[in-house]
């Protein structure tokens with residue numbers, strides 16, 4: 001029997017998810033217990049451990065699912081070597097954070113030699129993805145998404161190293177602009193991989209073949225790629241950067257209304273009563289419906305934040321964290337969990353307990369998201385009043401929001417942890433079917 | 436959709452990415468945004484100690500501590516800055532910076548203010564969604 005090449009990636013990815021959850025909850029406690037773990041693992045260590053683990057969970061698992069579904073033309077050794085590089089990079093980054101050996105940039109704080117291992121792994125994954133792409137005909141929209149995702153992961157990761165050029169490091173504005181160009185487009189690149197997985201899953205669990213083949217699907221794919229390349233300008237509205245970057249960012253971000261309306265109508269269509277009954281038991285279906293719901297909420301928020309007049313108030317507040325965590329948990333993680341669920345359990349009915357963990361994850365995520373918005377609104381008001389009270393006073397005023405954040409985060413850790421551990425054990429014990 | 440059309444659009448988008456990056460790289464340096472030697476050393480210290488995990492510059496970074504783009508409004512001189520970074524506070528760890536390092540880091544932070552931060556105080560929201568200087 002042919003074995004799944006993606007399985008080891010997903011075991012590693014799930015392991016990162018569990019660490020992400022644990023260290024996220026620890027980091028959140030720094031907000032409610034000042035000086036929490038300060039001498040053991042302070043916030044300056046917890047935040048990068050948490051955020052890098054989250055990135056590894058998403059990147060490794062997205063690639064793992066793509067590899068699992070690409071059953072031909074891939075070279076096993078290249079995939080295994082890329083996985084080894086990613087594992088070495090992750091472990092050494094965590095050790096560097098614990099030892100407070102920093103020197104890198106946001107999300108890759110451990111210095112460039114560590115992140116260069118990740119870049120090398122992306123190059124290998126791109127080579128293997130290209131082999132698959134060339135050997136596959138007819139090609140579907142998700143094959144194009146995977147190719148785009150793996151190419152832009154390489155390009156954006158490489159762009160992330162530009163600050164090493166002395167002329168760029170010395171130029172505050174250019175450096176910040178390029179950093180947020182790379183970071184913004186990087187998220188777009190992994191989204192291409194993940195949305196490709198979601199299309200593949202929709203086709204596999206049935207009902208959406210026509211959607212996958214349609215011109216509209218290609219239209220949305222190109223619009224997504226266009227946004228990846230041009231919409232990152234909304235990260236730097238408040239940086240004194242080149243005016244055209246902001247203008248392009250604003251204009252292109254507004255094309256996201258098209259996605260928003262489309263996704264809303266699709267979402268309503270995905271819930272007719274018979275389908276609801278038919279699919280009631282399947283984990284994958286539920287994770288996909290959850291992701292579509294979160295796409296709607298987060299895209300609504302993202303579009304509003306991309307309007308400079310609103311961004312002026314929300315930038316630099318926890319509203320940004322609500323957006324980034326809402327998207328990485330609600331959208332990316334839900335699709336990834338749906339995909340891994342499909343590999344591990346196929347169409348088997350969801351048990352009562354699993355339905356409980358699923359709904360607990362959704363409700364606690366909603367509270368976490370709202371609590372971040374609440375903390376963000378308090379800071380926005382403080383900013384708009386010219387920061388007339390001390391920073392510490394404003395943080396104290398946000399106390400209830402941070403408490404809700406830490407408590408709902410703990411429940412989320414429990415719920416996603418229970419689902420993640422089950423998937424991890426199942427993958428370790430059994431060989432997933434290649435179908 | 437026809438394969439040639441897909442190749443054409445995909446290729447055009449990839450080229451656009453390259454062109455956009457090229458345009459940004461070719462931008463001439465604005466004098467107020469250029470860091471001198473000491474400020475660059477300060478920037479390296481900022482990265483080495485991962486100050487960005489708790490602080491922001493231009494609103495970018497972590498959120499546990501305040502934004503440091505306009506540091507002189509919060510910490511008016513080097514002496515006060517040196518005491519703060521070397522003793523820490525309830526949330527912030529103490530760093531063992533030499534006077535020279537503390538100076539470089541402070542200079543780097545002061546330099547952030549040169550191009551001028553954009554805040555709700557010095558900018559206003561327009562009806563078309565854009566922002567303009569007050």
Ligand code: HEM
Nearest residue numbers: 024025027028054321324328329405406409412497498499
């Ligand atoms: C699958 C689970 C999770 C993912 C993918 C995730 C992802 C992220 C990401 C991407 C960031 C960086 C945000 C930014 O820079 O804007 C972040 C920050 C953070 N996350 Fe999570 N997160 C997860 C779970 C949690 C949980 C359960 C908690 C607990 C409450 C938590 C607490 C935090 C904290 C405290 C920060 C730092 C925010 C700051 O700088 O003030 N995360 N997370």
